Amino acid sequence: MSDASEPTGAVEPNAGATGAGAADAGRAGGPATPAGSAGADTPSGAATANDQAGAPDPAGSAPGRHVRVVLVDDHRMFRTGVQAEIGQTERTGVEVVGEAADVDQAVTVITATRPEVVLLDVHLPGGGGVEVLRRCSPLMADAERPVRFLALSVSDAAEDVIGVIRGGARGYVTKTITGTDLVDSIFRVQDGDAVFSPRLAGFVLDAFASTDAPPVDEDLDRLTQREREVLRLIARGYAYKEIAKQLFISVKTVESHVSAVLRKLQLSNRHELTRWATARRLV
Amino acid sequence: MPEAATLTVEDPRPPRKLYRSSDGRWLGGVARGLAGHLGLPVIWVRLVFVGLMLADGLGSLLYAAFWFFVPLGVGGVDVERPPALATETAPDGRRRLVARKPDKGQIVALLALVVVTMVFVGNVNLGSGAKAYLWPAVLVGAGVALVWRQADNARRARWMEVGRRKRTITLLRSAAGVLLVATGVSAIFVLQGSAAHLGSVLQAALAVLVGIALLAGPYLVRMTQDLSEERLMRIRAQERAEVAAHVHDSVLHTLTLIQRNAENANEVRRLARAQERDLRNWLYKPEGTGKDEDDEPGTLAEAVKRNAAEVEDKHGVPIEVVVVGDCPLDDRIGAQMQAAREAMVNAAKYGGEGGAVQVFAEVEGRTVFVSVRDRGPGFDLDSIPGDRMGVRESIIGRMERNGGTARLRAVPDGGTEVELEMERAET
Numbered sequence: 218m219s220d221a222s223e224p225t226g227a228v229e230p231n232a233g234a235t236g237a238g239a240a241d242a243g244r245a246g247g248p249a250t251p252a253g254s255a256g257a258d259t260p261s262g263a264a265t266a267n268d269q270a271g272a273p274d275p276a277g278s279a280p281g282r283h284v285r286v287v288l289v290d291d292h293r294m295f296r297t298g299v300q301a302e303i304g305q306t307e308r309t310g311v312e313v314v315g316e317a318a319d320v321d322q323a324v325t326v327i328t329a330t331r332p333e334v335v336l337l338d339v340h341l342p343g344g345g346g347v348e349v350l351r352r353c354s355p356l357m358a359d360a361e362r363p364v365r366f367l368a369l370s371v372s373d374a375a376e377d378v379i380g381v382i383r384g385g386a387r388g389y390v391t392k393t394i395t396g397t398d399l400v401d402s403i404f405r406v407q408d409g410d411a412v413f414s415p416r417l418a419g420f421v422l423d424a425f426a427s428t429d430a431p432p433v434d435e436d437l438d439r440l441t442q443r444e445r446e447v448l449r450l451i452a453r454g455y456a457y458k459e460i461a462k463q464l465f466i467s468v469k470t471v472e473s474h475v476s477a478v479l480r481k482l483q484l485s486n487r488h489e490l491t492r493w494a495t496a497r498r499l500v
Numbered sequence: 501m502p503e504a505a506t507l508t509v510e511d512p513r514p515p516r517k518l519y520r521s522s523d524g525r526w527l528g529g530v531a532r533g534l535a536g537h538l539g540l541p542v543i544w545v546r547l548v549f550v551g552l553m554l555a556d557g558l559g560s561l562l563y564a565a566f567w568f569f570v571p572l573g574v575g576g577v578d579v580e581r582p583p584a585l586a587t588e589t590a591p592d593g594r595r596r597l598v599a600r601k602p603d604k605g606q607i608v609a610l611l612a613l614v615v616v617t618m619v620f621v622g623n624v625n626l627g628s629g630a631k632a633y634l635w636p637a638v639l640v641g642a643g644v645a646l647v648w649r650q651a652d653n654a655r656r657a658r659w660m661e662v663g664r665r666k667r668t669i670t671l672l673r674s675a676a677g678v679l680l681v682a683t684g685v686s687a688i689f690v691l692q693g694s695a696a697h698l699g700s701v702l703q704a705a706l707a708v709l710v711g712i713a714l715l716a717g718p719y720l721v722r723m724t725q726d727l728s729e730e731r732l733m734r735i736r737a738q739e740r741a742e743v744a745a746h747v748h749d750s751v752l753h754t755l756t757l758i759q760r761n762a763e764n765a766n767e768v769r770r771l772a773r774a775q776e777r778d779l780r781n782w783l784y785k786p787e788g789t790g791k792d793e794d795d796e797p798g799t800l801a802e803a804v805k806r807n808a809a810e811v812e813d814k815h816g817v818p819i820e821v822v823v824v825g826d827c828p829l830d831d832r833i834g835a836q837m838q839a840a841r842e843a844m845v846n847a848a849k850y851g852g853e854g855g856a857v858q859v860f861a862e863v864e865g866r867t868v869f870v871s872v873r874d875r876g877p878g879f880d881l882d883s884i885p886g887d888r889m890g891v892r893e894s895i896i897g898r899m900e901r902n903g904g905t906a907r908l909r910a911v912p913d914g915g916t917e918v919e920l921e922m923e924r925a926e927t
Contacts, residue, residue: 316826
């Protein structure tokens with residue numbers, strides 16, 4: 218465990234917003250990928266750093282907003298890629314104030330820099346994202362300046378995904394997310410809202426599926442009809458705005474439904490939720 | 501009973517080890533194992549043992565010695581008949597072993613054994629005092645045989661992954677064996693005239709047993725725990741090796757292709773997606789076993805993923821799939837899958853510009869719902885020329901013919917969504 222004031226190893230508290238040797242995202246050259254199709258290239262390698270020819274301006278971030286972020290991921294390439302995509306503070310409003318490559322480093326850096334949002338990989342040496350969440354729980358509960366976590370992973374395993382959510386992460390997105398959407402999600406988490414990817418919505422619907430088992434706690438163990446509808450639309454690939462239009466409610470209401478689901482997910486002691494059945498339920 | 505002893509032609513092989521046969525045994529598989537080892541018909545060996553029984557019980561002693569010292573194995577004579585255990589595929593899709601019912605031969609054999617024992621008991625030339633000890637001895641022998649046989653069974657079950665029988669039967673058998681032995685031993689004591697001391701002797705014996713249990717118990721428990729843990733680790737390691745072998749090859753292959761096609765962005769993307777799918781398939785399969793891409797899908801989730809993968813490969817547009825719940829395929833759902841595939845093709849062709857196509861499938865009770873959504877320019881069904889029958893026929897028509905519904909709609913913020921709904925056939 219390194220001293221908090223002297224982070225070691227791959228920990229690089231970045232003073233400014235210079236991408237650490239990463240290609241400038243505004244650089245021309247390389248095959249121009251149409252905006253929004255970044256989902257096609259898996260950002261698990263250098264492809265991200267070099268392929269982002271003209272990343273679109275984030276539509277979601279209101280001008281003048283600012284958020285301090287720490288990246289926790291054991292793949293340096295991926296950190297570099299994300300840094301290049303979102304780290305230009307004057308453009309995106311995101312300032313990457315630190316990076317970490319394992320659990321101990323992560324706890325050190327997060328404690329030292331007190332970011333508003335942490336992008337957390339699920340699989341990490343030293344106990345995984347869940348361990349980071351466990352050791353940072355006092356910071357999460359801080360009333361003044363809470364540190365909020367957004368899980369970012371390539372994993373498809375329900376127990377991984379649900380595990381970090383139950384550990385306290387405010388959302389889960391896959392690494393194939395576009396830079397724009399990621400910035401959007403970061404601001405949403407900063408606001409205390411929840412961020413659900415379609416896949417996570419699918420897992421949650423599966424987990425809360427109607428079973429014969431009577432709920433232990435009616436408030437926590439069941440999704441309301443409305444919440445179910447919202448989750449279904451998320452799973453179908455709708456953005457919050459589209460969901461709001463579809464259900465004739467405001468975006469704020471959509472957000473409050475999603476946050477309610479997140480709360481249930483974190484607090485429910487229902488048998489199915491703790492025993493993450495990886496086997497799909499055959500109806 | 502098996503009489504089929506095939507004399508195998510001796511080819512130069514490493515010396516065969518003697519095993520007791522685990523198949524087609526009557527008692528301990530000793531005769532069978534020996535017959536296999538010596539290349540003799542089983543029945544001869546059995547007759548020799550029975551004959552030796554008449555020689556002051558030498559046969560049973562020999563048999564017991566063999567049983568005790570020779571390990572159980574897959575030896576013995578090749579059996580030309582349905583094996584004692586056959587695998588059957590149960591309705592739930594699990595393969596389980598079904599034990600053969602005991603045939604007449606076995607019953608006859610047991611009777612013969614009893615008769616011979618009687619004869620032996622009748623003929624045995626012991627002092628009349630010693631003769632009384634015979635029955636207790638036979639009892640003890642029977643008990644020991646029961647317990648050993650049970651141990652053999654447990655061992656074999658472990659190899660063959662026999663669907664675990666009820667533990668109670670196992671326990672009952674072992675308990676019966678122990679009881680027999682205890683009765684026999686007690687009887688010997690009684691006969692020795694130390695019946696008066698029987699109580700105190702039993703107490704002493706009990707005390708010794710408890711002492712041994714206290715001393716050796718923890719070791720035994722720890723040993724069994726270690727063993728089962730080791731077995732688990734071994735199974736895991738095997739699984740991992742299997743996955744690694746498969747994955748390493750295909751990843752290296754893909755990387756080579758990517759380097760070769762570096763100029764062709766679309767091809768690189770396609771290769772990367774295909775490899776990603778393959779990996780995920782191996783990593784996140786529920787049973788931890790990757791399914792080959794050639795297997796016919798058996799459930800909705802598999803079918804949806806398969807179709808998405810094929811369309812993705814063909815049209816080079818990423819398709820994200822989310823499935824909630826699952827159900828077996830039937831004809832109607834099959835038709836729905838074809839319609840869904842058609843919708844995916846359309847989405848990839850005409851709406852792939854806007855990014856990934858999102859496919860969602862959900863099983864709720866008897867209803868299966870599938871939606872395919874793209875973020876392309878969108879299109880209006882009414883504006884499609886009449887000769888373009890793709891959507892009308894292969895999606896809407898197909899669903900309606902099979903008793904389902906299909907809806908196409910333009911999403912407010914751009915893109916098209918196809919919703920397919922179908923009731924599952926009554927089972």
